[in-house]
Amino acid sequence: MAKISGKYKYLRDDGNFGRYLRVTGLSEEHIEIGKQLCPILEFIKFGDEYTMRITSEVISKDVKFKLNEEVKGKTPSGKTIKATYSLNGDHLIQKQTLESGFTATIDHEFRDDGLTIPTNGTVAFALVNIAG
Template identity: 30%
Template sequence: MMENSKQRIALLLVIFTLLKIGFSDEPIDKYLGKKYTMSTSENFDAVMKALGVSMWYRFLARVTTPQMVLSKSGDEYTLSLTSLVKNFVQKFKPGDTNTIMTPDGRTANSTITFDGNVLNEIESDLNGKVTKIKRTFNDTHLVIVLEVDKIIAIRTYKANKQ
């Protein structure tokens, strides 16, 4: 019973957050090179725990403030996540499946697609865990919604002034 209440609250937070920042039909390329710095994180520890991430790495994820930027070279995109603890770079072509090493060290197959200003990613790791990641970009914020085993986390990033 308690789990359902937590999931409902998490889902309501997702809906509220997405309504707050707004949807856009702008192409994702509008946000290339724009830097975003994490400002809030809700329930991320629970998602990492469901993925089997170690307590030490979960602690590091809680105390860091990463920056994210999307860039493009030719038809290949790069998603870069930088922090004082660890840097993560993921190169991809929309619709292609790639084998990646996730920021927490798991090997996974990743497929990324675009829908306007939304970058959708499906990750399947070697243990059969499937992570759905939705990154919604706009001029002022980047909202990342992660879902694993019906557990939802929301990480909000603010656009840096340039």
């Protein structure tokens, strides 16, 4: 089983990330900006609470959650989002619903060499483990 806690740096996007952003309701301008970013994702576990820290050139955000409990938040564009996280082996599954009713399943697949994030069944981007 791969270690969930760690820091991961953006490696590549297979082209599906822009499509995912589009269906979440982002403007074309925001989509283009989002595709240019090189985020770092850090997962921290403290007791039964996790923190997913997202850091990029334009955003720094912590998302705190407990497994199988709904959390509410805001997207970078200000839309309300509800999400539930569950753990299945090396997979942290995030099921999210936007205020528009759009739902997505984001599968954070942790491996010894990094992290891939398929969104609704297609790989949106891959990250490489930079610290552990």
